[in-house]
Structures are given as structure tokens and as C-alpha cells.
Amino acid sequence: MSVTVRVPAKVNVQLAVGAARPDGFHDLANVFLAVGLYDEITVTPADELRVTCDGPDADQVPLDRTNLAARAAVALAERYGRSPDVHLHIAKDIPVAGGMAGGSADGAGALVACDALWGTGASREELLEICAELGSDVPFSLVGGAALGIGRGERLTPLEVGGTFHWVFAMAGRGLSTPAVFREFDRLGEGTDIPEPVASGELLAALAKGDPDALAAAVSNDLQPAALSLFPELAGTLAAGRAAGALTALVSGSGPTTAFLVRDPESAAAVAQALLASETCRTVRMASGPAPGATVAAAG
Numbered sequence: 118m119s120v121t122v123r124v125p126a127k128v129n130v131q132l133a134v135g136a137a138r139p140d141g142f143h144d145l146a147n148v149f150l151a152v153g154l155y156d157e158i159t160v161t162p163a164d165e166l167r168v169t170c171d172g173p174d175a176d177q178v179p180l181d182r183t184n185l186a187a188r189a190a191v192a193l194a195e196r197y198g199r200s201p202d203v204h205l206h207i208a209k210d211i212p213v214a215g216g217m218a219g220g221s222a223d224g225a226g227a228l229v230a231c232d233a234l235w236g237t238g239a240s241r242e243e244l245l246e247i248c249a250e251l252g253s254d255v256p257f258s259l260v261g262g263a264a265l266g267i268g269r270g271e272r273l274t275p276l277e278v279g280g281t282f283h284w285v286f287a288m289a290g291r292g293l294s295t296p297a298v299f300r301e302f303d304r305l306g307e308g309t310d311i312p313e314p315v316a317s318g319e320l321l322a323a324l325a326k327g328d329p330d331a332l333a334a335a336v337s338n339d340l341q342p343a344a345l346s347l348f349p350e351l352a353g354t355l356a357a358g359r360a361a362g363a364l365t366a367l368v369s370g371s372g373p374t375t376a377f378l379v380r381d382p383e384s385a386a387a388v389a390q391a392l393l394a395s396e397t398c399r400t401v402r403m404a405s406g407p408a409p410g411a412t413v414a415a416a417g
């Protein structure tokens with residue numbers, strides 16, 4: 118018996134960041150869009166908890182109990198008073214430390230897969246509660262589609278999306294640490310008045326209409342200056358994508374993956390080719406959204 122769950126990556130079409138809270142986290146207005154780049158997590162009964170991983174970035178994924186997939190299995194097993202002994206295999210296609218929530222995807226995927234394997238009968242609310250304990254982005258990986266996340270980003274409201282948005286993603290030569298980017302955000306904002314984060318009405322309307330030009334005019338990422346400060350070469354990648362005709366270019370979440378919104382799959386191919394030719398990134402991928410959240414792809 119084994120269960121395989123497919124989980125999408127995300128791009129943040131708006132990431133409004135408030136001042137640091139006493140617990141070190143930041144309040145957000147985080148508008149997530151799930152896109153069709155996926156990790157697949159397969160869980161099989163085993164004598165001990167074990168994690169394996171394959172894919173282009175597999176060597177950067179921890180295989181011990183700090184792996185978010187392992188932490189998810191342990192959290193669910195503890196709640197249901199059972200052993201977490203399973204083999205978790207991650208087929209990883211989402212870039213690691215790229216600002217696309219790859220680790221969060223694996224956490225949500227392992228949770229759904231173990232839940233199905235063990236037949237715990239946990240409610241969606243319970244699974245979302247465990248997700249929020251695992252990380253701020255993990256609940257969104259479970260639900261997918263598009264959603265506004267407030268609080269740390271874990272309190273979600275699903276959003277209407279009236280069409281398909283086409284994207285090109287440029288992967289960088291190295292990763293960026295999420296806590297380091299938030300620290301840089303704090304450093305850059307020292308002595309300034311940081312407003313409460315609020316979702317943009319124009320952006321939500323653009324999503325609901327499925328209008329790429331309106332979305333391009335409304336996207337924003339308050340972490341972008343911090344990501345660029347730690348990784349200045351990303352400015353060259355953003356400029357190359359804009360010059361190639363992208364409707365807009367932005368850093369995905371805490372980066373360093375850069376995201377380029379385009380009108381259709383043909384423009385995606387042209388922008389992808391130009392980005393590769395610019396030699397300002399390691400590799401490029403095309404994907405569209407919204408994509409469904411964590412879904413059982415095979416069981417048996």
C-alpha cells in the first residue's frame with residue numbers, strides 16, 4: 118500500500134509586510150496563487166521514519182527529521198497516538214529555497230498522504246491546524262487555487278479567479294533564506310513608519326476578472342527590496358524579462374526566484390528563451406495558475 122500526493126508551488130502576487138511582531142513574525146497581506154509546478158510525495162509503510170528525495174535540487178534537501186514532510190508525518194502521528202514509521206519519498210520539481218514554498222508543499226503533501234494511508238479521518242480544519250503549526254505557507258499548499266493569507270499568512274480566505282494566468286519563472290544560481298530576507302526588510306525599514314498590511318482592491322479585482330494587464334499593474338512585493346539588497350544580481354534578471362516583453366516582473370515571495378507574468382503560452386516561450394539567453398539565471402520554467410492544492414494522485 119502506498120499513497121502519492123501532488124502539491125503545487127506558489128507565487129505571491131501581492132506580499133504586503135507589516136512591522137516585526139514581538140514573536141519575530143510579521144503580519145502579512147499575502148495573496149497566493151498556486152502554479153503548475155509540482156512536488157510529489159509518496160508515503161509507504163516502513164520500519165522507521167525515512168525520507169528520500171530525487172530531482173534537480175535534491176542535494177539541498179535535508180533528509181533528517183527537520184524535513185517538513187517528516188515533521189508533518191510526526192505531527193499527525195502524535196495527534197492520533199500512532200507510530201510515524203513510514204518511508205516518505207519526495208519527487209522534487211519545485212526549486213529549493215526559491216520563494217516558491219517547496220518545503221511547505223512537501224509538508225502539506227506528506228500530511229495528506231499519511232492521513233490517507235493511515236485512514237485517520239482527520240477533518241480539513243484539523244489538517245489546516247497542523248499545517249499552520251508546520252509553517253506560515255503550509256496551509257496554502259494544502260488548499261491551492263488563490264487565497265489571501267493574513268496573520269503570518271496562515272489564516273486563509275479563498276479568492277475568486279476568473280481565468281488562467283501564464284508565468285515564466287527564472288531560477289537563480291543560489292537560494293535565499295526566508296528569515297534572512299525578513300531581517301533585511303527590518304533593517305531597511307529601521308526608523309520608518311511601516312503601515313498595516315492590506316490587500317489591494319485592484320489586485321483582487323484583476324484576479325477575479327482573469328485580466329493579466331490589470332494584474333500586472335497591481336502586483337507588489339514588499340520583500341523585493343530586501344531580496345535585491347541581499348542578491349543584487351536579481352535586478353539584471355528582472356530587467357531581462359521586462360525587456361523581453363513580460364507584462365510585469367517581480368521577485369517571488371522572499372526570492373530569489375523571479376516571476377514574469379505574460380499574456381499567453383506563446384509569449385511565455387519567448388520570454389523564457391530571452392531569459393536563458395541573457396545568462397542572468399540558472400534555468401527557467403513556464404507554469405500557469407491557479408493550480409489545485411494537495412491532491413491524491415495515486416493510492417494502492
Ligand SMILES: C[C@@](CO)(OP(=O)(O)O)[C@H](O)COP(=O)(O)OP(=O)(O)OC[C@H]1O[C@@H](n2ccc(N)nc2=O)[C@H](O)[C@@H]1O
Nearest residue numbers: 141142143216217218252253254269295296299370371372
Ligand atoms: C515569505 C513567504 C511568502 O509566502 O514565503 P517564501 O517566499 O519564503 O516561500 C512566507 O511568508 C514564508 O513562509 P514560511 O516559509 O512557511 O515561513 P515560516 O517557516 O513560517 O517562518 C520562517 C521564518 O520567516 C520569518 N517570517 C515568516 C512568516 C511571517 N509572516 N513573518 C516572518 O517574519 C520568520 O523569521 C520565521 O522564523
Ligand SMILES: Nc1ncnc2c1ncn2[C@@H]1O[C@H](COP(=O)(O)OP(=O)(O)O)[C@@H](O)[C@H]1O
Nearest residue numbers: 184185186213214215216217218219220221223
Ligand atoms: N521538504 C523540503 N524541501 C525543501 N526544503 C526543505 C524541506 N524541508 C525542509 N527544508 C528546508 O527549508 C528551507 C527552505 O526551503 P523551501 O521551502 O524550498 O524555500 P522557500 O521557503 O524559499 O519557499 C531549505 O533551505 C531547507 O533547508
